[in-house]
Amino acid sequence: MLGKKYVSIYENALSENRFLKLLIFAFMIVIIAEAGLMVVLSKRVRILVVPAVVNRKFFVEGEKASPEYIELMAEYAVDLLKSFTPKTVKVRRHDFLKLVSPQFYHTIETKLMTEADEYITYDVSSFFIRQQTQIKDDKVIIHGILKKFMGKKALPQKHMVCIVYFRIHQGRFEVTGYEEMDEDTYRNKFLRALTGS
Numbered sequence: 001m002l003g004k005k006y007v008s009i010y011e012n013a014l015s016e017n018r019f020l021k022l023l024i025f026a027f028m029i030v031i032i033a034e035a036g037l038m039v040v041l042s043k044r045v046r047i048l049v050v051p052a053v054v055n056r057k058f059f060v061e062g063e064k065a066s067p068e069y070i071e072l073m074a075e076y077a078v079d080l081l082k083s084f085t086p087k088t089v090k091v092r093r094h095d096f097l098k099l100v101s102p103q104f105y106h107t108i109e110t111k112l113m114t115e116a117d118e119y120i121t122y123d124v125s126s127f128f129i130r131q132q133t134q135i136k137d138d139k140v141i142i143h144g145i146l147k148k149f150m151g152k153k154a155l156p157q158k159h160m161v162c163i164v165y166f167r168i169h170q171g172r173f174e175v176t177g178y179e180e181m182d183e184d185t186y187r188n189k190f191l192r193a194l195t196g197s
Contacts, residue, residue: 065168071133073099073173074140074164081112081178082128082146082162089116101167101174108178125149128162138176140164141190143183161186 058069080096093112100108118124125148132143142162148155165177181189 060168060171060173062171063168065171065173067135070135070140070166070168070173074135074166075130075133075142077164077175077178078128078130078142078144078162082126082180084119084127085125086120086123089119096175099173099175101169101176104176108175123151128160138165138167140166141186159183 054072056068056072058066058072060066060069077096077099080092080099084092090113093116096112097105097109119126126146128144128146130142130144134141140163142164144160144162145157146160147157160180160182163177163179163181164175165179167174167176
């Protein structure tokens with residue numbers, strides 16, 4: 001009887017041992033599968049740059065993006081350039097430059113940093129009030145009112161048009177050019193070109 005008890009205990013121990021080995025083997029399979037899945041997904045995942053406030057649904061896929069995303073990013077880019085104080089102008093310009101395509105980075109950076117130094121020297125603050133946004137081909141046209149201050153003195157406000165040239169490259173919004181002008185210049189330059197007069 002004592003022998004049967006020891007045999008029974010031994011068989012139970014072997015059974016538990018087999019079960020634990022099977023459990024460890026199953027966990028190893030799961031861990032290897034998860035590691036493989038993480039490697040595959042890491043190649044597919046893209047980091048998407050968006051402004052701090054996202055108030056619309058959009059999609060971005062490869063070289064395509066929804067008009068909502070393009071509009072949102074262009075408005076964000078213009079806000080970085082046109083709304084600043086002397087203390088924030090350089091930081092905001094650097095944030096804008098993160099959106100610029102590498103091909104055009106140096107050209108745009110030189111111009112923006114020269115302007116930033118002037119704004120700091122003359123104590124200029126600015127903010128831009130968007131009124132209308134349009135997407136046409138590879139550009140976003142944003143109409144609005146620009147208000148500037150030199151120190152505490154308000155400068156005359158003006159209606160202006162900001163044009164952001166862009167492309168979507170590997171799921172990323174890239175600025176390829178930027179123009180700003182007053183409404184009259186915009187009408188003369190772009191609208192007459194469209195009508196052919």
